[in-house]
Amino acid sequence: MKCILISGSPRKGNTEFVLSEIFKGIKGEKEFVLLKELKFNHCKGCCACYKTGECVIDDDMKLLFNKLLWADVIILGSPLYYGNVSGLTKQFIDRTIPAYESKSLKDKYLISIVVGGGKVTVTEKFHKQSIEGFIKFNLLNLIGLYNFEAFEDDDLKKDPNSKEQINNIIKNINSL
Ligand SMILES: Cc1cc2nc3c(=O)[nH]c(=O)nc-3n(C[C@H](O)[C@H](O)[C@H](O)COP(=O)(O)O)c2cc1C
Numbered sequence: 001m002k003c004i005l006i007s008g009s010p011r012k013g014n015t016e017f018v019l020s021e022i023f024k025g026i027k028g029e030k031e032f033v034l035l036k037e038l039k040f041n042h043c044k045g046c047c048a049c050y051k052t053g054e055c056v057i058d059d060d061m062k063l064l065f066n067k068l069l070w071a072d073v074i075i076l077g078s079p080l081y082y083g084n085v086s087g088l089t090k091q092f093i094d095r096t097i098p099a100y101e102s103k104s105l106k107d108k109y110l111i112s113i114v115v116g117g118g119k120v121t122v123t124e125k126f127h128k129q130s131i132e133g134f135i136k137f138n139l140l141n142l143i144g145l146y147n148f149e150a151f152e153d154d155d156l157k158k159d160p161n162s163k164e165q166i167n168n169i170i171k172n173i174n175s176l
Pocket residue numbers: 009010011012013014015016078079080081082083084115116117118119123150151152153
């Protein structure tokens with residue numbers, strides 16, 4: 001299995017911690033991308049990609065888009081901001097729109113992870129709403145939706161319960 005892990009947090013915090021632990025634990029070919037390190041613009045809404053299947057913007061998203069095509073499993077992590085994924089994550093999601101018409105991400109496995117400062121039951125509700133369109137439009141195969149509760153940047157690192165949940169995610173991926 002070829003896995004791409006994508007972190008949409010602007011800080012070195014909980015999302016990055018969870019994804020880096022998963023990265024260490026999974027087998028096979030793997031790539032870890034921190035969106036905060038990429039130079040990529042927001043979608044400008046020209047819809048040219050609806051006809052051509054390609055984005056007109058020449059930036060780091062070109063490389064990342066090719067990595068998405070390469071991967072069998074997409075592991076996307078984001079903090080919860082105002083009941084949604086972070087702006088960085090949304091910017092990434094919007095820039096995958098060239099895959100919509102071509103259905104080039106169809107049937108790829110998706111594991112979605114969100115860290116919120118509040119209770120996981122609340123985070124889960126917002127999480128599902130935030131990524132529903134990304135999954136439906138791209139016909140992705142969601143195989144895991146995980147929620148974590150953490151506020152300070154090192155909360156999950158210090159939380160023994162998070163280790164168990166991270167191990168479950170690793171098991172899920174390694175059993176594919
Ligand atoms: C702009 C902003 C908005 C936030 N909104 C929410 C929210 O709506 N719900 C919530 O539970 N936590 C919210 N938080 C808390 C973060 O989700 C929390 O600090 C989380 O641990 C951040 O993940 P990270 O460490 O990976 O960056 C917000 C934090 C920021 C900075």
